Amino acid sequence: MAERYPGYDVLAKRHTPSWNEQTRRVIDARLALPREPRFLSEDEFRTLVAIAARVVPQPADRPPIPVAALVDHKLEKNHGDGYRHAALPPLREAWRRGLGAIDQEAREAHKQPFHRLDAPTQDAVLKAAQEGRLAGAAWQGMPSALFFSHRLLRDIVLAYYSHPTSWNEIGFGGPASPRGYVRMGFNRRDPWEAAEAREDDEAAARQENKRVR
Numbered sequence: 001m002a003e004r005y006p007g008y009d010v011l012a013k014r015h016t017p018s019w020n021e022q023t024r025r026v027i028d029a030r031l032a033l034p035r036e037p038r039f040l041s042e043d044e045f046r047t048l049v050a051i052a053a054r055v056v057p058q059p060a061d062r063p064p065i066p067v068a069a070l071v072d073h074k075l076e077k078n079h080g081d082g083y084r085h086a087a088l089p090p091l092r093e094a095w096r097r098g099l100g101a102i103d104q105e106a107r108e109a110h111k112q113p114f115h116r117l118d119a120p121t122q123d124a125v126l127k128a129a130q131e132g133r134l135a136g137a138a139w140q141g142m143p144s145a146l147f148f149s150h151r152l153l154r155d156i157v158l159a160y161y162s163h164p165t166s167w168n169e170i171g172f173g174g175p176a177s178p179r180g181y182v183r184m185g186f187n188r189r190d191p192w193e194a195a196e197a198r199e200d201d202e203a204a205a206r207q208e209n210k211r212v213r
Contacts, residue, residue, distance in 0.1 A: 005171040008194040010164050013173060018192055020178045027164060027174065035069050039076040039092070043113075044099045048072070050115035051102070054122050055153065056160045065166060070159035071095075085150050087143055095155075098147040101138035102129060108136065171196060 011027075013019055019027075037045035045068060052067040080091045088094050106114040106125055114122060128134050129152075132145030139147075160166055167174060171194035183190050 004196060005168065005194040006197050008168055008171060010167045010172065010174050013192075016192070018173055018179045019175070023175045023177060030070075030163065033066060033069050033073055035066050037069075037072045040072050040096075040099070043103070044096065045072060046115045047099045047103045047113070050117075050122060051099075051126065051152065052156050052159075054119065054126060055156045062165065065160055065163045067156055067159045070162060071155050074155065074159070085146055087146055088150060089142065091151075094142065094147060094151050097138070097140055097142055098144075098152060101134065101136060101140075101142070101144070101147075102126075104138040105129075105134050105136055 014024060014027075040048065048071060049068040052071070056065075056067060058064045075092055075095055078092060084090065084094075089097065102125060103114045105128075106112060106117055106122075109125070110117055110121060114125065117125070125134075126148070129144040130148045132143060134144040161170075164174070166172075173193055179192065181190055181193075189195070
């Protein structure tokens with residue numbers, strides 16, 4: 001598949017008016033995040049890595065976004081959302097219980113830990129969780145459907161789209177500080193934003209992206 005924003009690299013904005021020092025510090029810390037777990041156990045982290053690979057499959061032609069490490073970082077810092085569904089435990093407890101329960105469901109149904117199942121079987125286990133059909137003792141009364149929608153899916157997708165690699169894929173310029181955006185109308189683009197390619201002008205878009213960095 002052709003790149004949607006060919007030639008675009010959001011990190012080229014690092015020393016332009018688009019980013020200030022605070023933005024640079026935040027992005028640098030995100031890029032330097034350790035790939036090994038600092039909150040989750042090794043077993044929990046392996047389960048999370050396998051789940052993330054099914055929720056947000058990544059192309060093989062670029063370095064992968066460390067989704068599991070980003071979620072683990074959120075848990076280590078205990079960065080909650082400021083709210084939660086009343087039927088779910090707090091952030092850390094929900095994730096620990098949910099990961100353990102999904103792995104236990106895999107072991108009971110398929111005699112293997114979740115991360116060793118083939119992709120279709122992993123998908124079947126996750127679909128059962130999404131539909132609320134998993135209710136083994138390991139869940140301790142936590143509804144699997146709520147965990148899937150309010151924690152697993154939300155945190156994994158937000159982690160993926162918090163990384164500059166995904167910003168390149170969607171043409172996002174990063175935080176709008178300090179420059180901000182001016183052309184806010186439908187189908188309008190500021191000159192420092194990425195130009196989306198069409199089939200008939202991909203080469204022109206590549207040149208545009210190089211010019212507006």
